[in-house]
Amino acid sequence: MKLLENAVKSIQLGIEDFENGDDKRIISSVRNLYAGILLLFKEKLARLSPANSNEVLVKSKAVSKKQSDGKMISVGVEKHTVTRKQIQERFQNLNINIEWKRVDKIAAIRNDLEHYYSTDNHDAIREVLSQTFLIMTDFIKHQLNADPLDLLGNDCWTKLLNIHEFFEKEKSGCHQELGKVDWQSEILSTAINEVMCDSCGSPLVLPQNGNSKNLEDTKFVCRSCDNIMSFSKATESCLKEYFSFEIYLHYDDGNELPLVKCPDCYKDGYIIEEDRCAICGYESEYENCARCGTTLGIDEQHLGGVCDHCNYIMSKDD
Numbered sequence: 001m002k003l004l005e006n007a008v009k010s011i012q013l014g015i016e017d018f019e020n021g022d023d024k025r026i027i028s029s030v031r032n033l034y035a036g037i038l039l040l041f042k043e044k045l046a047r048l049s050p051a052n053s054n055e056v057l058v059k060s061k062a063v064s065k066k067q068s069d070g071k072m073i074s075v076g077v078e079k080h081t082v083t084r085k086q087i088q089e090r091f092q093n094l095n096i097n098i099e100w101k102r103v104d105k106i107a108a109i110r111n112d113l114e115h116y117y118s119t120d121n122h123d124a125i126r127e128v129l130s131q132t133f134l135i136m137t138d139f140i141k142h143q144l145n146a147d148p149l150d151l152l153g154n155d156c157w158t159k160l161l162n163i164h165e166f167f168e169k170e171k172s173g174c175h176q177e178l179g180k181v182d183w184q185s186e187i188l189s190t191a192i193n194e195v196m197c198d199s200c201g202s203p204l205v206l207p208q209n210g211n212s213k214n215l216e217d218t219k220f221v222c223r224s225c226d227n228i229m230s231f232s233k234a235t236e237s238c239l240k241e242y243f244s245f246e247i248y249l250h251y252d253d254g255n256e257l258p259l260v261k262c263p264d265c266y267k268d269g270y271i272i273e274e275d276r277c278a279i280c281g282y283e284s285e286y287e288n289c290a291r292c293g294t295t296l297g298i299d300e301q302h303l304g305g306v307c308d309h310c311n312y313i314m315s316k317d318d
Contacts, residue, residue, distance in 0.1 A: 003039055003042050003043040003046055003058070004039075004040075004043045004144075004151075006039050007036045007037075007039030007040045007042075007043060008036070008151060008152060008153075009036075010032045010033070010035045010036035010039060011032070011033060011036035011037075011132070011136070011152060011156065012152065012153070012156045013028075013029075013032045014028075014029045014030070014031075014032035014033035014036060014129075014132075015029075015129075015156050015159050015160065017029035017032060018122070018125055018129065019159075021122075026113070026122075026125060027110075027113050027114060029125060029128075030106070030109060030110040030113055030125060030128050031110060033106065033128055033129065033132045034106050034107060034110055034128075036132075037103065037106070037132060037135055037136065037139075038084060038087065040136065040139055040140065040144070041087045041091070041098075041139075042058050042081060042082065042087070043144065044096065044139075044143050044144065045057035045058045045082065045087070045090060046058050047144075048094065049076070050073065052067075052073070052075075053073060053074060053075050053076060054075050054076040054077070055076050056074050056075055056076040057076075057082075057090055058076065058081050058082060059076030059077060059078065059080065059081060059082070060078070060080040060081060060082050060083065060086060061076070061077050061078055061080065062074045062075060062076050062077060063075055063077050084103075084107070088100060096143065098135075098139070099134075099135065099138075101245075102131045102134060102135050103135065104244075105127070105128075105131055106128050106131055106132065109124055109125075109127065109128050109201055110128075112124075112201050113125075113201065123167075123170075123200070123201075123202035123203070123204050123223075123224040124196075124200060124201035124202050124203075126163055126166070126167040127167060127171075127202075127203050129160060129163045129164065129167070130163065130164045130167040130168060130171075132160070133160045133161065133163070133164040134164070136148060136152075136160075170204055170223075171203060171204060174203070174204050174205060174206055174223070175193050177206050177207060177210075178192050178193060178195070178205075178206075178207055180207075180210060181207050181210035181211075181218065182215075183215070183278070184215060184278070184281065185271065185274060185276065185278040186274070187239075187242070187271055187273065187274060187278070188235065188238070188239065188271075188278040190242065191238045191239050191241070191242035191243075192235070192238050193238075194237075194238045194241040194242055195220060195229075195234050195237070195238050196237070197222035197224065197225060197227050197229070198227070198229055198233070198234075198237070199222065199225055199227035200222060200224055200225045200227065202222055202223070202224035202225065204222065204223040204224055205220050205221065205222050205223065205229075205234075206220070206221055206223060207219070207220060208220065208221050208228070215231065215281075216231050216232065216279070216280070217231070218231045219231065220234045231279070232265070232267055232269070232279050232280075235267075235269060235278060235279050236267050236268050236269055236279065239259055239268065239269060239271070239278060240259065240268060243258045243259045246258045246259075247259065256272070257272065258271065258272050258273060259271060259272070260272065260298055260299070261299075262277040262279065262280060262282050262298075263282070263298060263299070263301050263302050264277065264280055264282035265277060265279055265280035265282065267279045267280070270282070270298055272298070284296070284298055284301050285301055285305075286300075286301060286304075286305045289305070289306050289307040289310055290305045290306055291306050291307070291310040291314070292307065292309070292310055294307050294309075
């Protein structure tokens with residue numbers, strides 16, 4: 001029960017730190033909440049570890065050991081426990097489904113608070129608490145077979161629930177306003193809900209001049225700190241977040257990139273699926289190479305209708 005007890009203590013401390021309001025306690029709040037979630041995950045792995053295996057699924061390293069009956073089993077060694085990446089890999093192998101994007105969101109806000117964002121704004125932390133609420137509710141009920149209220153205690157659970165409900169209501173209002181704008185891209189219409197203030201990290205952001213004929217005139221204002229962001233900067237950030245997993249797969253497995261730099265505005269806004277830049281509206285002019293017929297990529301559009309290879313050959317001929 002040690003892991004579970006530590007998980008509950010970390011989450012309860014996270015709530016206390018948040019309510020304290022001190023800058024150092026704010027950062028501590030996010031660290032404790034993130035640590036609490038990972039400890040809940042480790043508790044699940046401990047429960048699934050075979051008997052006499054020294055909680056092998058929780059340990060980062062394991063060795064094969066022969067039992068008295070001659071059978072070989074894996075046994076956990078050393079004190080180091082699994083990393084977040086190892087937890088994800090083991091959950092995947094065990095068919096335990098987690099919304100890792102929510103976990104990643106908490107980790108990202110923790111990192112940004114430590115390095116970039118100001119800690120005097122609580123809306124970014126409220127999002128962490130809201131995401132924590134959603135992750136824990138599902139995991140405690142369905143993976144640990146427990147009642148979240150009983151496990152965390154009435155005081156902690158009630159505070160989490162109230163913060164979650166308040167935050168979701170505020171965020172829903174922002175999403176409604178964002179939904180009134182014609183973003184001229186189906187993917188951007190969804191991705192824009194990922195918009196976050198680049199000053200304080202708050203997701204409570206509203207559009208300004210959303211009815212302008214020129215979409216690039218649209219600005220984004222943060223309800224928390226009044227920071228104003230340009231259309232291009234906010235859109236580029238949202239699209240990168242929206243395609244983050246596919247971009248990861250590109251660098252990990254070599255899959256095609258879903259989002260590339262636009263040859264016209266030079267922003268990371270050209271959506272391959274839509275064959276169009278969501279930031280400046282640029283669409284590719286050439287489909288096939290006029291010389292060899294091969295399909296042209298977006299990075300070859302500036303060559304006047306020929307591919308890289310043909311352009312090289314032609315330049316040599318000159």
